[in-house]
Amino acid sequence: MTDESATPGELVLLPALSAQRGPRGGLILTRKYMTGTAELARTWPGPVTSLVSLSDTPTTDMDHAEYLPGEAETELEVRPATPEALAARLAKAAAVLAFLSREEAETARLCHRLGVPIVFTAEYSPTTERQILDAEVSNPLVRLRRRLWLWRTERIRRQALRIAAGLHCSGTPTFENYRGLNDNMLLFFDNRVGREGVIDDGALEEKIARLRQAAPLRLVFGGRLIAMKGVMELPHVAGELARLGVPFQMDIFGGGPLKDALEAEIRSRGLNDRVVLRGVLDFDTGWIPYLKESADLFICCHPQGDPSSTYPEVMSCGVPIAGYDNEAFCGVVRESRGGWVTPMFDAARLAATVARLHANREEIAETAIRARDFARQHAFETTFANRARHLIRNSRLPDALKPAD
Numbered sequence: 001m002t003d004e005s006a007t008p009g010e011l012v013l014l015p016a017l018s019a020q021r022g023p024r025g026g027l028i029l030t031r032k033y034m035t036g037t038a039e040l041a042r043t044w045p046g047p048v049t050s051l052v053s054l055s056d057t058p059t060t061d062m063d064h065a066e067y068l069p070g071e072a073e074t075e076l077e078v079r080p081a082t083p084e085a086l087a088a089r090l091a092k093a094a095a096v097l098a099f100l101s102r103e104e105a106e107t108a109r110l111c112h113r114l115g116v117p118i119v120f121t122a123e124y125s126p127t128t129e130r131q132i133l134d135a136e137v138s139n140p141l142v143r144l145r146r147r148l149w150l151w152r153t154e155r156i157r158r159q160a161l162r163i164a165a166g167l168h169c170s171g172t173p174t175f176e177n178y179r180g181l182n183d184n185m186l187l188f189f190d191n192r193v194g195r196e197g198v199i200d201d202g203a204l205e206e207k208i209a210r211l212r213q214a215a216p217l218r219l220v221f222g223g224r225l226i227a228m229k230g231v232m233e234l235p236h237v238a239g240e241l242a243r244l245g246v247p248f249q250m251d252i253f254g255g256g257p258l259k260d261a262l263e264a265e266i267r268s269r270g271l272n273d274r275v276v277l278r279g280v281l282d283f284d285t286g287w288i289p290y291l292k293e294s295a296d297l298f299i300c301c302h303p304q305g306d307p308s309s310t311y312p313e314v315m316s317c318g319v320p321i322a323g324y325d326n327e328a329f330c331g332v333v334r335e336s337r338g339g340w341v342t343p344m345f346d347a348a349r350l351a352a353t354v355a356r357l358h359a360n361r362e363e364i365a366e367t368a369i370r371a372r373d374f375a376r377q378h379a380f381e382t383t384f385a386n387r388a389r390h391l392i393r394n395s396r397l398p399d400a401l402k403p404a405d
Contacts (some may be wrong), residue, residue, distance in 0.1 A: 008046030009094025009397055013037060014079070016099035018055035022066030027052060027076050031063040032309075038073035040129035043388030043402050046094060049075035051086075051204075054378050063283065074315040078141075080274075083110065090116055097121065100160070100167070100174075102153045105176065107310060108160040115135050117394050123173035123307055126154050127327055131304030135227045167396045168387055171307025172331025186390045189332070190309040192283065193316040193379040199292050199372055208365040211296055216247035217358055220295040220319070222287060223310060227257030230301030230324065232258060233347055235265040237299060238275045240351030250275045250299070253287065291317035294366060297354065301334035303344060316375035320367040322353050322365060338371030 006358050019027040029052065039111065041048040058064070067076055080086040090096060093116050098104045100120040111118040124132070129150050137143045158181055161167060166184035170174035175187045199207075219238075223229045231252070252262070252275065259277065266275045281287040291314060292297075298314045300323030307328045314321060321339035323329050324346075335340045340357075342350040357364050389403050 008044075008396065008401060010047045010049060010092070011040070011044050011391060011395070012090060012093045012096045013040075013048065013050040014096060014098035015050060016054060016101060016102065017052070018057075018088050019052040019057065019076075019078075020055060020058055024068060025064055026066040026068040026071070027078075028058070028064050029076075030059070031065050034065070034067065034072055034074070035192060036384060039384035040388050040391075041074050042381075043385045044392065045397065047075060051076060051077050051079040054081045064245045086110065087114065090114060094136075095119060095165070097168075097391060099123075099159050102156040105156045105160040108163055112163045117396060119166040119168060119351060119391055119394055120161065120164050121170065122157075122166045122178065123170045125173035125305060125327065126150065127177075128173060128305035131230045131326065132306070135230075135303050148217045149162060166253045166390060168390065171305070171328045172335070173305045173307065173327040176331075177189065184390075184394060186243075186387065188383050188387060189312050189378045190307060191312040191316070191375065191378055191380050191383055192286065192309055193313050193375065193383070195289060195376065197284075198379060199318040200378045203292060204368065204372060207292070207296075207318055208368065211361050211365055211368075214361065216249055217354065218294055218296045218300050219248050219250040219354070220253070220291070220297070221250070221299050221301075222253035222281075222314075223308070225254050225258040226247045226250075226354075227258065228302070228304055228306065230303045231256075231262055232265065232346070233263070233301035233303075233324075234299060235269050235271060235275065236347035237301065237351050237354070238266075238271050239269045240348050241354060242269075242271065242274065244351060244355045246351075248274060248354075251278050252276065252324070253278045253281055253290075254393040255280045288313075288317060291319050295319045297322055297357070298383075299323065299354070301331060301347075301350070302329065305329070312378050313374045315371035316379070318368045318372045320364060320371045322357070324350070336371055336374030338367055338374050340367075 019029050022028045080089050087110055087228055091114055096111055096118040098120055100122040110119050161181045167182045168186045170190050225231045241248055298319050298321045300321050305327035311332045315338050324344045325341045333341050338352050342353050363371050393402055
């Protein structure tokens with residue numbers, strides 16, 4: 001007779017992102033999401049399965065891949081369409097990890113009835129959600145209606161948190177916002193750069209040596225070219241730097257709907273010789289090597305507190321960040337001392353900060369070292385192992401499998 005308690009239980013993931021059907025009949029998801037689930041599975045002692053909803057609309061993310069059954073390191077299934085079918089699917093799970101949203105409030109109640117621990121992941125605070133709305137919606141009536149919807153959503157989320165087994169907070173804004181609602185919170189900084197990928201002392205010293213030669217500053221931005229990333233602020237910053245006489249080169253990486261408008265703004269300011277759109281790079285073979293070898297400062301004009309993995313990923317390459325004072329970046333700078341914060345939408349102030357740093361290269365060097373050290377403390381493997389251990393402690397797994405701490 002088999003002792004079922006000897007077989008570790010399943011971790012079920014309910015992500016916010018949806019999947020599309022691929023040309024081979026598989027599921028299309030981002031590589032970033034799939035590498036994260038695989039890393040969770042390296043610590044979780046049983047199977048890990050993602051239940052994903054289907055959508056016909058692809059996202060603006062730049063790292064999609066199609067997965068057939070058996071091709072991924074963790075399991076993928078289409079999420080059951082009815083509450084009854086979802087209940088049957090979750091009934092034997094050891095734990096559920098879901099995105100904190102109004103749509104998952106009923107899932108929290110379902111898990112509570114089933115006795116299945118549900119842990120949420122939170123990314124956007126109410127302030128950040130309002131900032132994203134303001135960046136993307138100009139019609140005041142539409143904005144007002146959506147603000148009301150956000151207010152109601154936050155009330156629903158707070159109710160769900162009161163019956164959840166725990167909360168994983170991506171970045172400091174959600175950690176501060178929900179402090180006190182749930183006694184079992186974990187703060188983490190999302191990151192896809194592993195320990196081996198963090199720039200080593202020798203390479204960082206070479207970069208600093210080049211920095212001390214007072215060559216033109218190598219400025220960089222990378223990400224989706226959309227309003228919530230503040231990309232249209234970059235030409236303003238570059239224009240101010242040119243006016244101040246700061247020698248620089250700015251490379252912009254990424255793709256998205258604002259690409260043409262961004263190129264037109266760069267041309268209109270006569271910055272083509274110093275500001276160049278470089279397209280999309282592969283994360284591991286292009287983006288990370290570029291940051292390590294060819295970037296001095298990352299310019300971040302995010303007008304909202306998205307807890308972007310960009311922050312620790314850029315820092316892992318010995319590149320400090322100068323950016324606007326959204327709440328996520330402010331939290332990263334408080335924790336790391338790896339960057340400089342300037343007022344929101346004040347391109348002149350951000351350019352003045354860069355100009356000051358151009359004349360004070362040692363400050364850049366010292367900040368680059370602190371940024372790298374912070375990223376190493378929050379490397380990919382460390383971050384996901386911490387999250388998995390938190391899930392194990394709050395799961396229905398046998399006590400023998402739970403960490404002593």
